[in-house]
Amino acid sequence: EVQLVESGGGLVQPGGSLKLSCTASGFTFSGSSMHWVRRASGKGLEWVGRIRGKANTYATTYAASVRGRFTISRDDSKNTAYLQMNSLKTEDTAVYYCTRTTGTLVNFDYWGQGTLVTVSA
Amino acid sequence: QSALTQPASVSGSPGQSITISCTGTSSDVGGYDYISWYQQHPGKAPKLMIHDVSSRPSGVSDRFSGSKSDNTASLTISGLQPEDEADYYCSSYTGSNTWVFGGGTKLTVL
Numbered sequence A: 001e002v003q004l005v006e007s008g009g010g011l012v013q014p015g016g017s018l019k020l021s022c023t024a025s026g027f028t029f030s031g032s033s034m035h036w037v038r039r040a041s042g043k044g045l046e047w048v049g050r051i052r053g054k055a056n057t058y059a060t061t062y063a064a065s066v067r068g069r070f071t072i073s074r075d076d077s078k079n080t081a082y083l084q085m086n087s088l089k090t091e092d093t094a095v096y097y098c099t100r101t102t103g104t105l106v107n108f109d110y111w112g113q114g115t116l117v118t119v120s121a
Numbered sequence B: 001q002s003a004l005t006q007p008a009s010v011s012g013s014p015g016q017s018i019t020i021s022c023t024g025t026s027s028d029v030g031g032y033d034y035i036s037w038y039q040q041h042p043g044k045a046p047k048l049m050i051h052d053v054s055s056r057p058s059g060v061s062d063r064f065s066g067s068k069s070d071n072t073a074s075l076t077i078s079g080l081q082p083e084d085e086a087d088y089y090c091s092s093y094t095g096s097n098t099w100v101f102g103g104g105t106k107l108t109v110l
Helices: none
Strands: A003-007 A010-012 A018-025 A032-039 A045-051 A060-062 A070-075 A080-085 A094-102 A115-119 B009-012 B018-023 B035-040 B047-050 B064-069 B072-077 B086-093 B099-101 B105-109
Touching: A003 A094, A018 A032, A018 A094, A018 A115, A032 A070, A032 A080, A045 A070, A045 A080, A045 A094, A045 B086, A045 B099, A060 A070, A080 A094, B009 B018, B018 B086, B018 B105, B035 B064, B047 B064, B072 B086
Parallel strands: A010 A115, B009 B105
Antiparallel strands: A003 A018, A018 A080, A032 A045, A032 A094, A045 A060, A070 A080, A094 A115, B018 B072, B035 B047, B035 B086, B064 B072, B086 B099, B086 B105
């Protein structure tokens, strides 16, 4: 059974940093691209960014709203993807989900339950 | 990349059909057949309902169907059931290794 479990959320002050983790099981993690998607309260889903696998040199892409502040990485030996968030703003407050795409597919077929990040003074 | 445009809310009675639209541009919805739809119940993770415009993953009811015309994609739910009440999001690949979601539509089953 495919499982994605996020952790690391919490309360952080504006300008601060936080690192989220997404631990995967039930599939070949190294063969999947891992994404982060967020949902702010009362708003819709927003794609945050993606990291590809080793075969694609761990290439990353980001949404314009987070580019230069957020960094996605992965450790295939631990089946874990990470989202390092720096220079956090109040508008980054959201539930953060990890999800995956596999092979040539571009749809998000499995999702974690999410972890809440609150940016507030 | 601007969010795709969805109606904020739709409603229908049990047994009826509803359609949710998702409008983008030629750079996303109109440019690729990589449209997917997600259902999200409160406090739950999103669930993939439709991918590649009109394909259903295994286990998703055939009451859910998708289509696309030019820059607008649509999700139709037929034979509405109470458990269909949820938020629905469309998503499109944009071709520059980025993705975009719609603003979401709240479906109410009356």
